[in-house]
Amino acid sequence: MRGTRALGCALGEEVRITVMGVLPEIRPGDDLAAMLADIAEDAGVAPGDVVAIAHKPVSKAEGRIVHLADVVPGADARALAHETGKSPQLCQVILGESRRILRRRRSLLVCETHHGFVCANAGVDASNTAEGTVVLLPVDPDASARQLQHALSGVAGGRVGLVITDTHGRAFRRGLVNIAVGVAGFEAVLDHRGGRDRDGRLLVATDQALGDEVAAAAGMLMGKASGRPAVLVRGLSTSPAPGTVHALVRDPDQDVFRAPVGADGVVR
Amino acid sequence: MRGTRALGCALGEEVRITVMGVLPEIRPGDDLAAMLADIAEDAGVAPGDVVAIAHKPVSKAEGRIVHLADVVPGADARALAHETGKSPQLCQVILGESRRILRRRRSLLVCETHHGFVCANAGVDASNTAEGTVVLLPVDPDASARQLQHALSGVAGGRVGLVITDTHGRAFRRGLVNIAVGVAGFEAVLDHRGGRDRDGRLLVATDQALGDEVAAAAGMLMGKASGRPAVLVRGLSTSPAPGTVHALVRDPDQDVFRAPVGADGVVR
Numbered sequence: 001m002r003g004t005r006a007l008g009c010a011l012g013e014e015v016r017i018t019v020m021g022v023l024p025e026i027r028p029g030d031d032l033a034a035m036l037a038d039i040a041e042d043a044g045v046a047p048g049d050v051v052a053i054a055h056k057p058v059s060k061a062e063g064r065i066v067h068l069a070d071v072v073p074g075a076d077a078r079a080l081a082h083e084t085g086k087s088p089q090l091c092q093v094i095l096g097e098s099r100r101i102l103r104r105r106r107s108l109l110v111c112e113t114h115h116g117f118v119c120a121n122a123g124v125d126a127s128n129t130a131e132g133t134v135v136l137l138p139v140d141p142d143a144s145a146r147q148l149q150h151a152l153s154g155v156a157g158g159r160v161g162l163v164i165t166d167t168h169g170r171a172f173r174r175g176l177v178n179i180a181v182g183v184a185g186f187e188a189v190l191d192h193r194g195g196r197d198r199d200g201r202l203l204v205a206t207d208q209a210l211g212d213e214v215a216a217a218a219g220m221l222m223g224k225a226s227g228r229p230a231v232l233v234r235g236l237s238t239s240p241a242p243g244t245v246h247a248l249v250r251d252p253d254q255d256v257f258r259a260p261v262g263a264d265g266v267v268r
Numbered sequence: 269m270r271g272t273r274a275l276g277c278a279l280g281e282e283v284r285i286t287v288m289g290v291l292p293e294i295r296p297g298d299d300l301a302a303m304l305a306d307i308a309e310d311a312g313v314a315p316g317d318v319v320a321i322a323h324k325p326v327s328k329a330e331g332r333i334v335h336l337a338d339v340v341p342g343a344d345a346r347a348l349a350h351e352t353g354k355s356p357q358l359c360q361v362i363l364g365e366s367r368r369i370l371r372r373r374r375s376l377l378v379c380e381t382h383h384g385f386v387c388a389n390a391g392v393d394a395s396n397t398a399e400g401t402v403v404l405l406p407v408d409p410d411a412s413a414r415q416l417q418h419a420l421s422g423v424a425g426g427r428v429g430l431v432i433t434d435t436h437g438r439a440f441r442r443g444l445v446n447i448a449v450g451v452a453g454f455e456a457v458l459d460h461r462g463g464r465d466r467d468g469r470l471l472v473a474t475d476q477a478l479g480d481e482v483a484a485a486a487g488m489l490m491g492k493a494s495g496r497p498a499v500l501v502r503g504l505s506t507s508p509a510p511g512t513v514h515a516l517v518r519d520p521d522q523d524v525f526r527a528p529v530g531a532d533g534v535v536r
Contacts, residue, residue: 015488017283103524105535110524118440171439171525172386173447174518175457175477177484189443208487209443216445216484219476220283220504236488250442256371256378257439257525267373 015235018043019221019228020051028063033151036230040152040160043232047158050236051148052218054229055166055181056125056135058144064136065129066093084109090124090134097122097136102258112258113137116249117181119168137166141182142244149184149243161186161238165215165222171257178219180211180245186238188212188247210238211248283503286311287489287496288319296331301419304498308420308428311500315426318504319416320486322497323434323449324393324403326412332404333397334361352377358392358402365390365404370526380526381405384517385449387436405434409450410512417452417511429454429506433483433490439525446487448479448513454506456480456515478506479516 021039026032040051059065073081073088077095081088084107095101098111102118111122115137123137138144141164149162164182169175180188188211218231252258260268289307294300308319327333341349341356345363349356352375362377363369370386371378379390383405391405406412409432417430432450437443448456456479486499520526528536 013287013489015285015485017285017485019281101533103529103533103535105524105527108524110533170477172518172523173477173480174516175475175480177477177480179441207443209438209441209445210488212441212443212445213484213488216481217283217285217488220478220481220485221281248442250440255440256373256376259373261371265369265372265378267371 013235015217015233017217017221018232018234020230020232023057023229026057026060028060028065030061032057032061033148036148037151037155039230040232041155045152045156045160045232046234047153047156047160048234048236048238049156050161050163050186050214050233050238051152052163052165052178052214052222052231052233053148054178054222055123055137055141055164056128057229058141058148058164058182059135059138062138062144064138066134066136068093068132068134080109090126093134093136094122094124097124112252115141115181116246116252117166117168119166123166123181137181138164142184142246143182145182145184145243145245153185159185159240161214161236161243163211163214163218165218167219178215178222180215180248183211183243183245183248185240186210186243187241188243188245190239209248210236211243211245281503283485283501285485285489286500286502288498288500291325291497294325294328296328296333298329300325300329301416304416305419305423307498308500309423313420313424313428313500314502315421315424315428316502316504316506317424318429318431318454318482318501318506319420320431320433320446320482320490320499320501321416322446322490323391323405323409323432324396325497326409326416326432326450327403327406330406330412332406333401334404335401336361337400348377358394361402361404362390362392365392380520383409383449384514384520385434385436387434391434391449405449406432410452410514411450413450413452413511413513421453427453427508429482429504429511431479431482431486433486435487446483446490448483448516451479451511451513451516453508454478454511455509456511456513458507477516478504479511479513 020043068089071089073092077092078088080091103110113122125135145162152160162184165178166181167176190208256267288311336357339357341360345360346356348359366379393403413430420428430452433446434449435444458476524535
């Protein structure tokens with residue numbers, strides 16, 4: 001899961017991040033890979049590029065849309081709705097997407113999803129969707145990323161990296177950033193320890209979360225407006241690999257903020 | 269602290285991130301602002317650009333270097349050294365930089381710094397420094413950023429944004445990303461709600477952590493090798509403001525991961 005190559009890893013001199021063309025409103029069953037390949041081809045996608053796309057069109061193409069009126073809330077969802085002020089139907093959907101709820105305060109629900117992501121509302125998104133519907137994260141975002149990556153690499157004539165992003169809050173920090181929820185075609189985490197760059201300078205970074213850096217960089221341009229969910233990142237040297245977002249996801253039992261802890265801060 | 273302008277906020281079509289020239293090894297008392305302005309001028313810095321620089325040269329110029337042999341550890345530091353396997357001197361320095369230690373496990377110390385940052389070892393850095401020394405974060409990174417921003421805006425002939433970065437781990441995620449520890453010249457967090465972009469598309473992002481996005485984007489190119497700690501970011505529309513990293517720092521009492529919590533995840 002981790003890259004160990006030193007030379008040329010993410011060490012270009014210039015990176016360009018370009019908004020790709022407009023995608024139409026995506027519907028379940030749409031061939032998003034073909035549509036994305038079309039706008040990437042128009043944008044001149046080339047081997048070595050990385051494309052970042054927001055998860056919402058991916059989820060919509062995969063039919064990960066729920067009509068809340070069709071949801072029958074259980075007892076847990078009704079209790080959670082009472083405590084949070086959210087609708088019982090929405091709470092049922094959030095519970096269905098969650099391994100567990102890590103923190104609750106008023107309407108805030110910080111969940112651990114079945115993928116292992118920690119985020120508000122288990123990634124269930126009610127913004128920019130049809131009235132009465134919510135959009136879920138893809139069931140297997142790495143598989144979604146691989147499918148898109150395959151189509152893009154086809155039009156590029158060589159390996160293209162692919163990151164599916166979502167916009168998350170963070171512990172300790174205010175404001176939202178884009179992070180990777182699916183990765184294909186490159187190592188999402190790089191270990192530069194002990195290597196040297198092409199000018200012989202010692203590489204000092206360890207465990208660089210390149211997949212999340214790409215997502216955050218793409219977030220500077222992407223997703224603020226509807227219809228422009230995809231950007232092209234050029235000039236980044238990446239390590240070829242199947243790639244997986246799980247390189248970026250900490251196991252719960254390795255995470256000092258999900259482990260039992262004493263008043264002295266010592267993790268049990 | 270929060271931008272409310274909608275049009276033109278971070279909505280360019282292309283962002284370029286370019287490595288600036290090499291800085292020499294920085295010594296306490298060096299005029300880093302003048303040195304940075306020189307390499308930024310060579311790189312063609314222009315009004316509207318944002319420059320990101322790693323904290324280490326900033327800290328070194330400000331004399332935030334500690335010779336561990338000069339440190340006299342107290343009883344707390346000696347006890348912490350025993351528990352973590354770190355040296356008592358290093359523990360003393362870390363304790364001095366910390367408001368409190370949030371989590372401990374073996375050698376891992378997750379600290380809340382006096383600035384309010386949550387990071388390993390309170391930002392005390394032993395890598396890429398002279399033998400027997402450690403480098404601390406600037407005392408007031410926003411003030412450091414303002415000073416550099418003033419010099420850069422001078423050579424650019426107009427407002428340049430400035431981000432001082434550090435490389436941090438995250439709760440829940442593996443791998444390190446660059447985040448902002450000091451900001452000057454632009455709003456570090458933007459609120460796009462309800463606005464429209466220049467093509468009339470509805471803006472959907474709320475509380476975009478632009479300062480951290482810039483830091484993460486810069487991290488794709490910066491800091492992996494010594495001597496290249498500064499990058500130029502061009503094409504980003506920012507909201508003019510004095511700017512402060514504190515827009516990006518969550519108050520401890522607003523943070524559900526630092527509040528007392530029950531077994532059911534409900535924050536007390």
